[in-house]
Amino acid sequence: MNKEMTRKTIKNDIVVKGIGLHSGKQVHLRLIPAGENTGIVFIPNNKKKNFSIQSSLENVVDTSNAVTLGDGVNTIQTVEHLMAAIATTGITDLLVEIDSIEIPIMDGSALPFVQAIEQTGTIDLNGIVEPITIQNPLWVVDGDKYLVALPANEFKATYSIHFDHPLLRGQSITLSLSKENILKEVISARTFGFLKDVEALQARGLALGGSPDNAVVLTDTGYVNQDLRFEDECVRHKVLDLIGDLAIMGRPVKGHIIASKAGHTMDISLGKLIMSTVTGNEISKFKSRRFPFFQKRELSRNIN
Ligand SMILES: [Zn+2]
Incomplete structure (x- = not known):
């Protein structure tokens, strides 16, 4: 049986200011406590606009960068x-107001974001959220890139990246993903x-807010950043x-995720695959033990 977690929201409103990576413009964010089962909902604080976008895999409309x-008309990026x-921080219910x-x-x-949330604190709500336990191997593959979810008794990840760059030919890490x-x-x-990609993006009017203040920037041979x-x-x-x-997905995962050269597109595909195995509140353990199955999905899109 999965260990259930109490639903949570924040104690008080939190205001966060920063710049948008692409626009380079100042953005104001207000995180607002919400009642149980609200989920994470994005809303504009502009009275001329009236919409809300629920955080859910079905509402993911782009994963390119x-x-x-x-919601088909309005978008919230990054x-x-x-x-x-x-x-x-264990928050399950929250309104995110943004200009x-x-x-x-x-x-x-x-x-x-974590520092701002921890400064305000969280409060327990009624209701629980149940982690999704990976019962059988699931994977998404795109050429030499892959993302695999395996059964494990905790949430953990093994990740490898490989880029045509002297400092990033191979970096790999395995971590237990407990909160601590x-x-x-x-x-x-x-x-x-x-750096060369940032310059190309900026020439197209994108990544205008990108700088070594908010990213690790790589030259052809090293890092722009001092530390x-x-x-x-x-x-x-x-x-x-x-x-x-x-x-x-809105629910924690109990399983070992193994990734090589993956990225947002594959992450979202794996999330959808995991959700597709959930029936009701929990995968049927009996069924999956008696009839183990493997799923494979090929992705047609190139991902980064
Ligand atoms: Zn990122």
């Missing part, structure tokens, strides 16, 4: 680091990018993205 949620902070279409990039990690470990080993790892937070900060950030992307 970051995760974008949408939700993954905030979602990682929300999931790690932009982009969650601020802050320092490139999820640390500022995520806070210590993952939450402060910053997003990363290659890294971890020697292998880039692969740790990929683990952070994975946590944030899977958090969109």
Whole structure:
């Protein structure tokens, strides 16, 4: 039986300010306590607009550089680091009011969001959220890239990245993803990018807010940044993205996720695959023991 967790929200409103990675403009975010079973809901604080977008895998409309949620008309971009902070602090119900279409990039990690939430504190709500236990291997594959979920008695990840760069030819890490470990080993790892890509994006009017203040930036041979937070900060950030992307499912995962060269597109596909195995509140253990099955999904899109 899975260990149930109490639903939680924050004690008081939290205001967070930062810049949007793509727009480069100031963004104001207000996190507002919500009642049980609200889920995580994004709403504009602009009276001219009236919409709300629920955080759910069905509402993911783009995964090309970051995760974008949408309702068919409106979108909220770059939700993954905030979602990682929300999931790690155990929050299940929250309103996120925003005056932009982009969650601020802050320092490139999820640390500022966690610090803001922990400063205010959380309160228990009625109701529980039950983790999803991986009962059988599940995987998504795209050429030499893969993401596998295996049964395990805890949430953990093994992640490998390989880039055509002298410092990133191979970085690999295995981590237990308990709350304590995520806070210590993952939450402060910053997003990363290659200087030549940033320059190309900026020429197209994108990544205008991107700088070594909010990302680990790589030149052809080294880092622009003077200091890294971890020697292998880039692969740790990929683990952070994975946590944030899977958090969109709205339920914690108990299982070992193994990733090689994966990214947002594959994370969301794996999340959908995991959700497809859930019947009712829990996978039928009896059924999966008697009739083990394997699932494989090929992805047609190239992912980063
Ligand atoms: Zn990220």
